[in-house]
Amino acid sequence: MRHRIIPTDTLPFLKILPAVIGGILIADSFVFPIWVLCITLFAALGAAWHWRDLPQSTFYALSALLLGAMLSVHLFRSERSIPEGERITAVLQIEDTPVITGQWQRVSATIIRFRLENDLTSTWEDATEKTILRIDTCFGPISAGDRIVTTARTSGIAGTAFESYATLMHRRGYGCALWIGPQENPIVLPGKTRTPRYYAELLRNKAISRIDRLQIDQESRAICKAMSLGMRNDLPSSLKTSYGNTGTSHLLAVSGLHVGIVALLINLLLYLLPIADKGHILKNIIAIGAIWFYAFLTGLSPSSIRAAIMFSCIQIALAASLSGNGMNFLLGAATVMLLIYPDWFYDLSFQLSFVAVFGIMILFRPLFRVVESRFRLLNVMWSIIIVGITATLTTAPLSAYHFGRIGIATLFLNPVVILTANIIVFGSIIWMLMPLDVLNPLFSSLLEGAAGIQNRIIRFCDGRWWTSIEWSPSLIQTLLVYLAIAIALLGIRFYIATHRKPLLNRTES
Numbered sequence: 001m002r003h004r005i006i007p008t009d010t011l012p013f014l015k016i017l018p019a020v021i022g023g024i025l026i027a028d029s030f031v032f033p034i035w036v037l038c039i040t041l042f043a044a045l046g047a048a049w050h051w052r053d054l055p056q057s058t059f060y061a062l063s064a065l066l067l068g069a070m071l072s073v074h075l076f077r078s079e080r081s082i083p084e085g086e087r088i089t090a091v092l093q094i095e096d097t098p099v100i101t102g103q104w105q106r107v108s109a110t111i112i113r114f115r116l117e118n119d120l121t122s123t124w125e126d127a128t129e130k131t132i133l134r135i136d137t138c139f140g141p142i143s144a145g146d147r148i149v150t151t152a153r154t155s156g157i158a159g160t161a162f163e164s165y166a167t168l169m170h171r172r173g174y175g176c177a178l179w180i181g182p183q184e185n186p187i188v189l190p191g192k193t194r195t196p197r198y199y200a201e202l203l204r205n206k207a208i209s210r211i212d213r214l215q216i217d218q219e220s221r222a223i224c225k226a227m228s229l230g231m232r233n234d235l236p237s238s239l240k241t242s243y244g245n246t247g248t249s250h251l252l253a254v255s256g257l258h259v260g261i262v263a264l265l266i267n268l269l270l271y272l273l274p275i276a277d278k279g280h281i282l283k284n285i286i287a288i289g290a291i292w293f294y295a296f297l298t299g300l301s302p303s304s305i306r307a308a309i310m311f312s313c314i315q316i317a318l319a320a321s322l323s324g325n326g327m328n329f330l331l332g333a334a335t336v337m338l339l340i341y342p343d344w345f346y347d348l349s350f351q352l353s354f355v356a357v358f359g360i361m362i363l364f365r366p367l368f369r370v371v372e373s374r375f376r377l378l379n380v381m382w383s384i385i386i387v388g389i390t391a392t393l394t395t396a397p398l399s400a401y402h403f404g405r406i407g408i409a410t411l412f413l414n415p416v417v418i419l420t421a422n423i424i425v426f427g428s429i430i431w432m433l434m435p436l437d438v439l440n441p442l443f444s445s446l447l448e449g450a451a452g453i454q455n456r457i458i459r460f461c462d463g464r465w466w467t468s469i470e471w472s473p474s475l476i477q478t479l480l481v482y483l484a485i486a487i488a489l490l491g492i493r494f495y496i497a498t499h500r501k502p503l504l505n506r507t508e509s
Contacts, residue, residue: 013331023069144201145192228428247407256353359394388418
């Protein structure tokens with residue numbers, strides 16, 4: 001009997017995604033004229049259609065995908081139009097809520113129009129370039145949707161000591177940085193630019209005001225804001241450092257973990273809904289709606305949008321209830337996202353979200369079957385813990401590659417902090433949506449207790465010799481680690497497939 005280890009016929013994106021990634025890597029290494037890419041792309045598509053009934057059609061189809069990814073890199077990559085090191089007069093649109101650090105408000109903005117200040121012959125030019133704006137706090141607060149007219153000098157994203165950070169921000173679409181100090185005189189134009197992010201920020205500000213009503217200490221309130229809404233302005237710097245040293249700083253930024261918590265708990269809460277007529281459809285509609293509502297609640301940050309897309313695809317796969325669909329939808333989502341925005345391939349949050357979800361989908365079921373019991377509440381706790389452990393294990397090599405350190409303590413911390421993170425995130429969301437202030441003491445005790453336990457554990461582990469070890473693997477070493485993990489998983493699957501007894505024999509016994 002022949003056992004198929006990787007069902008590529010039911011996972012077409014297992015072949016499609018590598019072709020797209022290959023196109024992105026080639027386009028970043030070599031420059032091709034767009035007309036050449038267009039001609040070869042149509043030629044490959046024509047060949048794939050002409051020989052569609054023959055085996056070589058697959059080669060031409062994958063070649064077309066590779067060329068399409070190369071073309072996408074050239075078409076969708078943002079060009080820098082703002083001169084660096086020049087003083088310009090610009091009209092800026094504020095995109096999100098500023099983060100206050102010392103005397104500066106740091107915020108993402110888009111340069112809509114600009115002209116050179118010292119060139120009397122220059123005219124106003126239209127632009128759509130994103131910039132990192134730092135504006136002195138003496139000018140008062142600014143918010144999403146504001147439009148500002150100001151004169152400032154453009155500069156690079158970061159100095160030569162932070163070249164990797166500058167490269168990352170350039171890939172995210174940022175072209176330059178602007179500093180508006182006390183000597184400048186920015187003018188805030190009347191009215192607001194009402195984009196989706198503007199409404200998302202309005203909703204987030206209302207949610208923040210709800211968190212502020214909780215009768216808890218300042219540090220616990222800051223943790224609730226950071227973990228449930230991505231608002232880190234109030235976090236003490238010492239606490240941020242402790243989370244960073246213990247490898248748990250991902251808890252403080254809304255990402256795939258937080259969106260996954262919402263998706264998991266919504267599915268658990270609606271566990272019995274499929275019993276009703278068409279309850280299965282209603283459950284998945286509610287779950288996907290909750291995922292996107294949470295992304296909207298957190299201000300539609302790029303990381304939350306990416307995570308929402310991935311988990312929506314997984315939810316659709318669960319709705320289809322077909323073997324392999326979850327993995328296929330995840331790979332398909334990554335393929336579409338990279339074709340639309342190729343630079344996401346180099347974005348750390350995209351990489352971590354994808355690898356974490358990929359690991360959860362592969363490892364969750366086998367690990368859960370080991371500890372599954374007859375008690376539903378215990379199974380819920382186990383499922384939450386296992387999700388955290390699998391995400392940590394699968395992202396550890398990638399984190400070591402980027403940060404030069406692998407967290408040992410996180411393997412022991414995760415069973416605890418994942419539970420506290422679930423309580424903090426989901427408890428905060430319920431409190432934000434629930435208008436009953438009479439329950440304030442209950443939610444205050446719950447959230448302050450969970451945040452206090454989490455912070456004490458993090459601080460206890462900070463600085464211990466066993467917290468983390470230095471390890472800076474090269475790209476080749478990182479890929480080899482993941483290859484070894486893949487081979488081990490395939491070996492386990494092969495063992496199970498070859499030693500599994502037929503259903504009839506098991507029934508007879």
